[in-house]
Amino acid sequence: MFAELSPHASALRDKLVAFMDEHVYPNEHALLKPPREAEKWSPRPLAMELMRKAKAAGLWNLFYNHGPEGQGLSNWEYSQLCEILGRSLAAPEIFNCNAPDVGNMEILSMYGTDAQKERWLKPLLTGEIRSCFAMTEPRVASSDATNIETDIRRDGDHYVVNGRKWWTTGANSERCKVAIVMGKSDRSAPKHKQQSMILVPMDAPGVTVERALSVYGYEHAPLGHGEVVFDNVRVPAENMLLGEGRGFEVAQGRLGPGRIHHCMRFIGLAERALEIMCERAKSRTAFGSSFAEMGAIRQAIGQSRCDIEQARLVTLKAAWTMDRLGNKAARNEIAVAKIVVPETAGKVIDRAIQVHGGAGLSQDFFLAEAFAETRFLRIGDGPDEVHREALARVELGKLN
Known part of the structure; x- marks a missing residue:
């Protein structure tokens, strides 16, 4: 059957169980309670306080195994811990293990340039900022990602991004500073080579979060899922991930x-x-x-x-x-x-x-x-x- 957890993973598991019992479950209702409208997308002081405690306890970036910023756990080992933090919907953010940041940090670690890592990965790993992943679109069946219509067009030393995305988790948060956007950069290329991914700062001119989307009435503030418009958004060519056509x-x-x-x-x-x-x-x-x-x-x-x-x-x-x-x-x-x-x-x-x-x-x-x-x-x-x-x-x- 499966091997025993390593001593390191086992110790983390015990610490995580204790932290959940002491800090997460007692505060769960307050962490998940819908905030006042004026503060809906702002970071919650209680969550930020618990994040600091989790970091101090060494329970930070549990998923990450690309360098000294993480815990070096295998997928199998992290799965054991992930089940524990998954017991509360409030918990993943506390340990910097929340979607979509986890996936975006993986992307930047595997495919980002040194400059991209310095600007975006480093503050994501420390929890200073948040990110979003813009792939799904309202006007096409996005279960087939080749349908995606967002346009990423080269213009000199920039790319110009035009499109509408939705279910962009995290886009509503005031802490969200960058989007990984998937779109078409060459419509004449083979079917699975037309798409590219590019890093778009959320404060770039032309980026608008039009509305928050709810799931059965839950807006999941201050994270949330946004409908985002990219209207002639110009980003430097060096923001392209891995290369054109490799989305x-x-x-x-x-x-x-x-x-x-x-x-x-x-x-x-x-x-x-x-x-x-x-x-x-x-x-x-x-x-x-x-x-x-x-x-x-x-x-x-x-x-x-x-x-x-x-x-x-x-x-x-x-x-x-x-x-x-x-x-x-x-x-x-x-x-x-x-x-x-x-x-x-x-x-x-x-x-x-x-x-x-x-x-x-x-x-x-x-x-x-x-x-x-x-x-x-x-x-x-x-x-x-x-x-x-x-x-x-x-x-x-x-x-x-």
Whole structure:
């Protein structure tokens, strides 16, 4: 089976559990509470204070393994920690392990120039700024990224960017200082060589965050998901990532690890939902019986344990394969996890909501917002159908 955690990873895990118990769970309601309108997209003092404590405790950049700024954990090791911090929707930002910054830091580490790393990666690693990733567009089916219409056109020693993006996570935040934008730079090139990615400062003339998008009514401030317009935005040519026509190459380097991180976080959410489902079942009675004695609820609890264990195993296998064979070789395992985990977590959280009754739908518990997040992930990072189609092609190809 899987190897034991290294002493370093095991010590980090113990520290993370203690930090969550002492600082995150007690402050979770305040961290997730919608702020006043005037302060909606501003950094929250409480979150910033906890970030400083996490950094001082050595629980910072847990995902990062490219240099001394990180912890040097493998994908499999980080998966164990990611499940713990995923138990609270408020936690990833506290440890600088939040999307989309994690993926953007990976991109800059792997593909950025020294100048790009100095300007953008370094302050992201220290938590001074935030970033966003602008790929999805409202006017095309972005599940097929070759449909993307945003134009990135060379003009002397600059590129000019024109387009409209949405579901650009993090764009609303006052701390968001740079966007990685995917668009077409050569429409005459082969299908998967037309796209490029470029770094666009959010304060560049022509960049406008038009509105915040909500997920089932949750705006997720101060992070949020924005609809962003790029209107004749001029950026220096040196802001291009890796080179023209290499956008898909950059995207694949980013998405594999990010999908596994999402999966382990949502397994943590599902575990916590099962725990409070059990607590609720043991504390409530109806029609003369404890909920915990009712067959339907016991069935829901037992099935939830089966579902979580299966989801965790496929995710750990994906992380294990990535470490040994590389992200590309693990693409099928990653796709399986990406399909299985959000659906599984959604089922478990939905059962917990049902056991909680009306309370499960309210802001008094994390369940309603967690359910919205899991439903979002069945579309984010590629809809389930795209991953199933890719897996089907592999299976059918085995018969040739």
